[in-house]
Amino acid sequence: MSRLLTSATPRHLARTRTLMTTTSFTPTQLSIRHSILSLCRTKFPNSYWREADQTSSDPTSFHAAIASAGFLGIALPESYGGAGLGISEATMMMQSIAESGAGMAGAQAIHANVYATQPLLKFASEEMKSEVLPRIVDGSERVCFGVTEPGAGLDTMSLRTTAVRQMGEDGEEVYRISGQKVWTTCAHVADRIILLARTSPREAVSKPSAALSLFCIPLDRTQEGLTMRRIPKMGGRAVDAAEVFFTDYTAHASCLIGGVEGKGWEIVTHGMNAERCLLAGEALGLGYAALERAASYAKEREVFGRPIGKNQGIAHPLAEAWIRLEAAKLATYHAARMYDESTASEASSAVGQQDVDAPTQKEVGVAANSAKYLAAEVAFAACERAVLTHGGMGYAVEYDVERWFRESLVPRIAPVSREMILNFVGEKVLGLPRSY
Amino acid sequence: MHPTSARLLNILVPIKRTIDYAVKIRVNPQNTGVDTNVKHSMNPFDEIAVEEAIRQRERNKDAIKSIKVVSIGPPKASEVIRSALAMGADSGIHVEYPDSAPSPEPLAIAKTLKAIIEREAKEKNAPIDLVILGKQAIDDDAGQTGQMLAGLLGWGQATYASKVELDASGKSANVTTEIDGGSQQLKGQLPMVITTDLRLNEPRYASLPNIMKAKKKPVEKLSPSDLGIDLTPLLETIRISEPAKRQAGAKVETVEELVAKLKEAGFKAA
Secondary structure (H helix, E strand, O other): OOOHHHHOOOHHHHOOOOOOOOOOOOHHHHHHHHHHHHHHHHHOOHHHHHHHHHHOOOOHHHHHHHHHOOOOOOOOOHHHOOOOOOHHHHHHHHHHHHHHHHHHHHHHHHHHHHHOHHHHHHHOOHHHHHHHHHHHHOOOOOEEEEOOEOOEOOOHHHOOOEEEEEEOOOOOEEEEEEEEEEEEEOHHHOOEEEEEEEOOOHHHOOOHHHHEEEEEEEOOOOOOOEEEEEOOOOOOOOOOEEEEEEEEEEEEHHHEOOOOOOOHHHHHHHHHHHHHHHHHHHHHHHHHHHHHHHHHHHHHOEEOOEEHHHOHHHHHHHHHHHHHHHHHHHHHHHHHHHHHHHHHHHHHHHOOOOOOOOOOHHHHHHHHHHHHHHHHHHHHHHHHHHHHHOHHHHHOHHHOHHHHHHHOOHHHHOOOOHHHHHHHHHHHOOOOOOOO | OOOOOOOOEEEEEEEOEEEOOOOOOOEOOOOOOEOOOOOEEEOHHHHHHHHHHHHHHHHOOOOEEEEEEEEEEOOOHHHHHHHHHHHOOOEEEEEEOOOOOOOOOHHHHHHHHHHHHHHHHHOOOOOOOEEEEEOOOOOOOOOOHHHHHHHHHOOEEEEEEEEEEEEOOOOEEEEEEEEOOEEEEEEEEOOEEEEEOHHHOOOOOOOHHHHHHHOOOOEEEEOHHHHOOOOOOOOOOOOOOOOOOOOOOOOOOOHHHHHHHHHHOOOOOO
8 A cells, every 4th residue: 555645645535534434334425425425524623613613603604505515405305406316315415514524513504404495395385395495405595494483482382472363464365473493503604494383372273283383484574573592602612503583473374384284393303313313323423433533642642751542541442432322323224224214115005015024103203213313412421521531721712622522412302302212212112201 | 509510529537446645555564566445536637637527518518418437447346436426426337347456657547538529529429529527647656657648649648737727619718737946837739638636626525415326327337358458567566665764863952962963974165
């Protein structure tokens, strides 16, 4: 092997080096990984993310670069400018973004554009799809997702934001929206919000979920009825998370997704397992990035005349983190593959072909939630260990690991807590009675 | 139609699937070769060659008709062909030999490339005007294929290129090449062979639409016998072994001590 290279390693090679083993991934997944890592590490190095985090400034140029390289449409059909791939590929993309050093901030800057467009694709009218999807894919518009409210987190059924259908001033039907959303990622830079709101009082419908509807609403900042407030937060500070207030905000009636009220919950849940997979991938990326940094520091940093990595007290926790990351990786891509298989089987059963071996929604849900749980826990462990490996330097911004550590709390909390996943597995897999 | 009557140029980029540059190479236990059950990717110098072909087309938009890549290798060499197609090459040729076959030598590769170039001219009516390839592959470091190919074809060659200026209408190229202690400027008429050095460019990342398009681009599969070529090596590898471990040296505190040690070891002032 050429020693000529060791003295002058081309920059384009160093950028795709990682700790993860890549056996059993498809050539397409590997091409995506190679391309994303190259793009991110060349154009958006850690200094970019440190600065964005420190100054709480949106990574606008990053979003634009990912869009112009055609990646935002990864899981959308070619007819809308997408690539027509599945969640297995989208997960790989999100993992590679996080793994490049961009961390959760990089992932969150585009997450909703990849994930929240899925329900749109399945349920929206052709008119809405052809208006919105190509603009999200080419990056000319960004989208955010508004479900959570101060009084409705995991108990979505109790959400209070209302959308009332009325005759507008110009004689066209509109929705008047009032209420508050919270933790809306990228609200300040988004052009549209996918919004879950109540279209009937809870008691007026047969089941609580039938009172909710999903909208795709342009964010018109000239309307007085729309205000936003940025939430100061622990990590991922480059990307804003906001409180969004609607007071008699007016949107054209055509913004209702699916054309019928009461379908909101069904539409939202459709994309949830996909989002779990993406989050699991993002967590993995974060974990591998932190571990790689820790291992390289442990090789270089000398104390008592030898590298600290020679001490098993340093080496073993890092080795354990790697083993757990690899296991979580298998769980994650297993879940993503199941999701894609079930989606493909839905599509073929729609044309009258049943695939009896396809995973059920419950199986997909169990796999996706389990993967998210595992990946989030090991990402946190890897990030914490990376900080500790660096000793005092781990606390310094310059070494990046403190940024990743702060961000590693996100996949543990969102989009569903660890405790709710354990509840879900307890009930659905073990058959235990529900506690809530 | 193109305004001039000049024929548009066709570029051929030979690429090789090699052990990934980041893999630590280990000699196999039988001492017959290196462990090849490791990550492979496109030879980095060939990646630079693919990039250069694409950049030349970007610069001379209407003058370059096609960029074709060719890889001579086992079944998995198709992966590096797809990578090159995702970067922007138009089509590929895979001259496939079985996994069990020994690695061909540069001369056999050069003869195969010559056969392909003749075939492109005769059968495909797409005569090759320019061959751009890596100066060497990072596995065997032979660094001979480009030169041998130019010799077999009787074409001009510019090796270790760090800058290529193509004059498409004049059918010539100005090439800056790396030589010991500096660089030299060469000018040659097409057709010619150019081998790439590190400084030539930095290869791009493939966009997602291009990754998807690459799946549909044509790749022709040939066997060496289709081209009338025998890839059997002329040399026999007798034994491959790791370099001997270097003994640790000793540290000296002062120049005087160093001089004393050198004298001790028998060195004398000139």
